[in-house]
Amino acid sequence: MSFSSTLISWYEANKRDLPFRGTRDPYLIWISEVILQQTRMEQGLGYYRRFVQRFPDIHSLASGTEEEVLKLWEGLGYYSRARNLHTSAREIMERMDGVFPQTYEEIRKLKGVGEYTAASVASLAFDESRAAVDGNVYRFLARYYGFREPSGSASGKKLARMKAEELIDNSQPGTFNQAMIEFGALVCTPVNPSCNGCLFNTSCYAFIHRVIREIPVKPRPDQIRKRFFHYLVITWESPDGARILLNKRTGNDIWKNLYDFPQIETPRIVSLTRLMKSQEWRNLFGDLHPVVSAVSTQFIHILSHQVILAKFYRILLEGPIECPGTIVSLEELASLPVPRLISRYLQKCFS
Ligand code: SF4
Structure with missing residues (x-):
């Protein structure tokens, strides 16, 4: 079996049941991705549920006030993400007749949307073959291939994206992306990854060379x-x-x-x-x-x-x-x- 078939079979058998799994609605995927960035899943789920209950679609988000959006976001941090969601929802209503953009390039133009979010929405909602590389995927790929670029560095991100795009299953890119993220989150975890039972351990660079703790290389801490x-x-x-x-x-x-x-x-x-x-x-x-x-x-x-x-x-x-x-x-x-x-x-x- 190829890398992607092995991974997707594992995913189908082991994926967590999450409220946004299975939806093809680009709005809901967008909201879930933005909320879950830099947030623990257990914390993010409550915020996601409350947010989509109050703002179930682009129209309702665009009609809400920024103050209301920020209130729902309270405690989640990174408040520019909430302001950008609101600004983008208004832009979609005003400039795009309320229709969510349908390609990676167009989604990427929304305020605050980076490569990862655009790739996730484009692949999950519109089957566009774009690899979504978040921290989980980066860690998994860096260990599997033995990258030494610091995580978060531009060169590291580029390398990981290239590798992920070589591996992606073009017939189901959204499922492939979800499977990569889930594998990083559940198996190839930051601390104590489950290497002994891992389906990729016979070809994983970090496992074979016993350098799991050294990869991914941590970025130099910024001045606090x-x-x-x-x-x-x-x-x-x-x-x-x-x-x-x-x-x-x-x-x-x-x-x-x-x-x-x-x-x-x-x-x-x-x-x-x-x-x-x-x-x-x-x-x-x-x-x-x-x-x-x-x-x-x-x-x-x-x-x-x-x-x-x-x-x-x-x-x-x-x-x-x-x-x-x-x-x-x-x-x-x-x-x-x-x-x-x-x-x-x-x-x-x-x-
Ligand atoms: S063997 Fe270990 S380090 Fe390598 S991919 Fe599997 S879980 Fe990650």
Whole structure:
């Protein structure tokens, strides 16, 4: 049996039962691929189900607000993926009469769609013979052929794609791609792959040469940036109940279009006394001398290339202050999209 026939037979017998398996709907495939990128399957499935329940097709996604899309995405991270899905759905409605593009090249033009996602959708929905290489496939191929290019490198990706395109079954490219991903996820796993029972162990370079732990070669770690955030949780009582001041993040930084609190960022840890003397504090409060009623412990929030060290300062005022921001009630706050760091603080310390 050829490589692809062996693989596909294994897949048919061992594949997991996932809600998007078997669909030919390019919209559902697209959503599942975007949600599951850089996300554990167990975590991603809940998000997928909730997302397609609220937005079952392109039309409903395009008609929703970005805020609603971000709210459903809350906690998943990489929020640009959610914004891009929404932008692309609107583009499909406005420029393509609501018809999902049907070729790899056209799908690739959608905002935020990379080679992997375009190949997955084109092969699964439209039988286009394009190899989809994600981290699972890369690991499997790198070990099988003995590549030493670091995973994530442009040369490594190109090599893996070329090899996958040599192996692909042109009569069922979507099934082949799913089988490759599933094999990487279930058998050729990052740690302790099941080599002894593996169908490919007699021809696998890494198994034969006993270099499984060395392949795939890890990329050099990027410089991790440490950032120090001081969040000012400003509240006051109004005739209609408690109000809180929020900041909508509009700049070109993390968490664009999500809500957090007015924030002062410092290059290192500083004391509250020093913070209160900063220009940012004076800009916010002018001549007022607000009392800080509680200071949280430090929250550590890890992102792919940054570590955020955050503290939250509770400030109860007698009324609103003159400054840019969004004033909401606590009920309204619960319906707005916020970064996971903020929801962790709200759950732990805010009542
Ligand atoms: S023998 Fe081991 S390393 Fe090689 S493909 Fe199979 S599971 Fe992966």
